[in-house]
Amino acid sequence: EPEVTQTPSHQVTQMGQEVxxxxxxxxxxxxxxxxxxxxxxxxxxxxxxxNNEISEKSEIFDDQFSVERPDGSNFTLKIRSTKxxxxxxxxxxxxxxxxxxxxxxxxxxxxxxxxx
Amino acid sequence: xxxxxxxxxxxxxxxxxNLVLNCSFTDxxxxxxxxxxxxxxxxxxSLLLIQSSQRExxxxxxxxxxxxxxGRSTLYIAASQPGDSATYLCAVRPYGxxxxxxxxxxxxxxxx
Numbered sequence: 001e002p003e004v005t006q007t008p009s010h011q012v013t014q015m016g017q018e019v020x021x022x023x024x025x026x027x028x029x030x031x032x033x034x035x036x037x038x039x040x041x042x043x044x045x046x047x048x049x050x051n052n053e054i055s056e057k058s059e060i061f062d063d064q065f066s067v068e069r070p071d072g073s074n075f076t077l078k079i080r081s082t083k084x085x086x087x088x089x090x091x092x093x094x095x096x097x098x099x100x101x102x103x104x105x106x107x108x109x110x111x112x113x114x115x116x
Numbered sequence: 117x118x119x120x121x122x123x124x125x126x127x128x129x130x131x132x133x134n135l136v137l138n139c140s141f142t143d144x145x146x147x148x149x150x151x152x153x154x155x156x157x158x159x160x161x162s163l164l165l166i167q168s169s170q171r172e173x174x175x176x177x178x179x180x181x182x183x184x185x186x187g188r189s190t191l192y193i194a195a196s197q198p199g200d201s202a203t204y205l206c207a208v209r210p211y212g213x214x215x216x217x218x219x220x221x222x223x224x225x226x227x228x
Contacts, residue, residue, distance in 0.1 A: 004159075031214070042120075043160070043205065045215035056214050091159060103148060103209075105216065107160040 002026045006092050006108035013082055013115055021077045021111045023092030032075045033093040033105065034067065036060075043091070049075065082115045089113075118143045118210050122219035130227050135193035137222040139206030144184050151180050151191050152205040154221065160205060164191070196226045 005024040013019050025032050034046040047057045049067055066078045075094075079086055089110045095103055119142045129135060139149075148167050152160040164173045164180040166189070172181040177194040193200055203223045207216040 006159075035216075042220050043207075043216075043218040045217075048214045058215065093160075104162045104165050105150065105160075106162065107152075109159040110157075112157075 002106075004092055004094055004106050004108035006090075006111050008111060009109065010112045011114070013113070015084060015115055016081050019079050019082055019113065021079075021090050021092075021113070023075045023077075023108055024073050025075055025092065025094035026096075026106055027073070029094035029096050029106075031055075031095045032067075032069070033095075034077045035091045035093060035107075036088040037091065037110075038085075038088045046077075079113075082113075084115050087113055087115045118146075118208060118217040120206055120208055120217050120219035122204075122206055122222050124222060125220065126223040126225075128225040128227055129196055131196060131198060133196055135191075135196050135200070135224060135226075137191040137193075137204050137206075137224070139189040139191070139219055141187045141189075141206075141208050141217070143210060144187050145211045146184065147209040147211050149180075149182055149189050149206065149208045150216070151178075151189075152207065154203045154205055156203075163204075191222075196224075198226045198228050200224060201226050 007022045032049040037043045045058050047061045048055045064080045068076050091110045092108045093105045095105050121140050123138045150165045151163045166173045166182045179192040182189045203221040205221045206219045
């Protein structure tokens with residue numbers, strides 16, 4: 001079965017450093033998302049991406065965050081200057097588009113980001 | 117703002133018992149509702165998706181119901197097995213946007 005792939009599975013960084021989290025969505029999907037889950041808290045939405053642009057973003061997704069689809073397969077999340085509170089599990093997800101079946105979200109296994 | 121609550125937060129059942137997991141949401145203007153399974157340190161696996169016009173969805177031993185007007189969904193897992201041990205997350209997609217609002221999850225342990 002096709003799956004969403006995320007790398008790396010774990011990332012440790014120093015506060016103030018830039019990190020790039022990488023994702024390969026399912027190949028024929030059109031919508032791409034980033035969510036995150038701080039330990040012990042709910043999964044929370046960060047951003048959605050469609051047709052090579054951000055379609056929606058949350059209040060969390062400030063100027064320190066950016067997303068990019070540099071080629072036909074990768075989807076990246078960049079955090080420019082990490083803060084301690086950015087420590088979380090970051091999940092990439094994709095979906096096919098509108099419609100009953102296509103709206104199922106498929107999630108990757110996540111990147112655990114630890115900011116020291 | 118849509119708030120999603122899941123009760124109970126955690127439960128343990130002996131193998132073979134049926135599981136009943138509850139999800140409630142504050143705003144009934146939803147597009148759909150999804151149930152996910154999350155294993156420790158892993159991603160989310162979509163189990164069932166119910167459109168707002170539907171009352172229930174079934175897949176194998178899993179059945180999810182939706183009562184949109186009262187803001188409730190229930191996930192039933194029949195004849196539980198130790199492999200069903202996981203956290204089950206409920207998420208709603210509100211009308212007008214593309215973001216899912218998640219509950220905190222029901223952490224389930226099935227005792228052999």
